[in-house]
Amino acid sequence: MWAFIHKLGSPQWFYAISARLQPWFWTAAALLIGVGTVWGLAFAPADYQQGNSFRIIYVHVPAAFLAQSIFVAMAAAGLVFMVWKIKIADMAAAVMAPLGAAMTFIALFSGAVWGVPTWGTWWMWDARLTSMLILLFLYFGVIALRGAFSSRHSASRAASVLAMVGVINIPIIKYSVDWWYTLHQPATFSVTSRPAMPMEMWLPLLIMVLGFYSFFIALTLMRTRSEILRREANKRWVRELIGEAG
Amino acid sequence: MAFASFADFIAMGGHAPYVWAAWAVSALLLGGSVLHARTERRLLLRHLRRRSRREQRTGGHPEPSQRSCSMVSQHGVARHDDT
Numbered sequence: 438m439w440a441f442i443h444k445l446g447s448p449q450w451f452y453a454i455s456a457r458l459q460p461w462f463w464t465a466a467a468l469l470i471g472v473g474t475v476w477g478l479a480f481a482p483a484d485y486q487q488g489n490s491f492r493i494i495y496v497h498v499p500a501a502f503l504a505q506s507i508f509v510a511m512a513a514a515g516l517v518f519m520v521w522k523i524k525i526a527d528m529a530a531a532v533m534a535p536l537g538a539a540m541t542f543i544a545l546f547s548g549a550v551w552g553v554p555t556w557g558t559w560w561m562w563d564a565r566l567t568s569m570l571i572l573l574f575l576y577f578g579v580i581a582l583r584g585a586f587s588s589r590h591s592a593s594r595a596a597s598v599l600a601m602v603g604v605i606n607i608p609i610i611k612y613s614v615d616w617w618y619t620l621h622q623p624a625t626f627s628v629t630s631r632p633a634m635p636m637e638m639w640l641p642l643l644i645m646v647l648g649f650y651s652f653f654i655a656l657t658l659m660r661t662r663s664e665i666l667r668r669e670a671n672k673r674w675v676r677e678l679i680g681e682a683g
Numbered sequence: 684m685a686f687a688s689f690a691d692f693i694a695m696g697g698h699a700p701y702v703w704a705a706w707a708v709s710a711l712l713l714g715g716s717v718l719h720a721r722t723e724r725r726l727l728l729r730h731l732r733r734r735s736r737r738e739q740r741t742g743g744h745p746e747p748s749q750r751s752c753s754m755v756s757q758h759g760v761a762r763h764d765d766t
Binding site for chain 2: 470478479480481482483488489490492493496497500535536539540542543546547550551553554652656659660662663666667670675676679680
């Protein structure tokens with residue numbers, strides 16, 4: 438087990454294995470998002486109260502899921518980097534942050550335009566909305582902190598610490614709809630109870646969520662590989678790899 | 684199919700601006716992420732290949748000029764202390 442983890446932490450090994458995994462996740466992402474988009478936009482029945490504006494849910498919920506999951510993944514990678522000094526974890530954390538910020542922005546933006554026809558307002562200082570806005574600023578903080586140091590090691594440590602401290606916001610986002618039930622509706626997905634939506638609305642949503650997760654994994658693999666080449670540019674194996682290919 | 688015609692689909696029952704704005708921003712950011720990742724990789728590989736060719740010409744000795752190269756950022760090849 439430890440040998441495996443050690444191997445996984447080797448950039449050269451990760452570079453090779455991720456090359457083989459990547460196409461699968463890109464294919465899955467394209468298929469799932471493609472099917473989910475057509476199903477959600479054109480075939481799912483309109484909501485009896487909200488009409489067709491409810492179709493925003495098919496980008497809103499997957500983006501909001503990823504926004505939170507990516508932050509947790511980033512904090513976990515930060516912990517792995519701080520405790521075991523595994524550099525690949527820091528590289529992955531570095532490339533995750535911009536996508537996490539993009540997902541948070543999609544969630545906030547799609548929520549705002551959804552709010553206009555549904556709640557009659559695009560923004561309110563509701564607990565869920567506010568904690569998501571804080572998440573966006575935390576992402577900006579992590580990205581800015583990384584660029585603020587001339588030493589990469591200091592930058593990595595600072596970004597890891599902020600991600601680990603900031604992760605406290607995630608349970609606040611999750612339970613905000615239960616603790617302060619003001620505007621935003623409670624969760625759509627639940628492990629324990631049956632979905633409150635009819636199946637033909639809920640299934641495309643599940644497909645979109647899985648598609649977004651595949652997209653996240655594929656993009657993170659791809660960008661981590663670039664980050665490996667950049668940081669290990671002077672290592673012998675990268676020089677040999679480039680020499681052979683070019 | 685939840686719509687009678689294509690025009691109906693575009694109109695989204697009067698909710699067109701909201702639905703299409705949310706979807707357009709999502710598509711732009713997802714597509715932009717892929718484009719960014721591809722450009723990043725292409726530029727990086729081009730830079731590394733150029734360096735490799737340059738070094739083959741000079742007999743495997745890194746040139747001092749590459750220390751200030753911008754593509755492999757200040758955290759990359761330019762630093763040797765923390766690799």
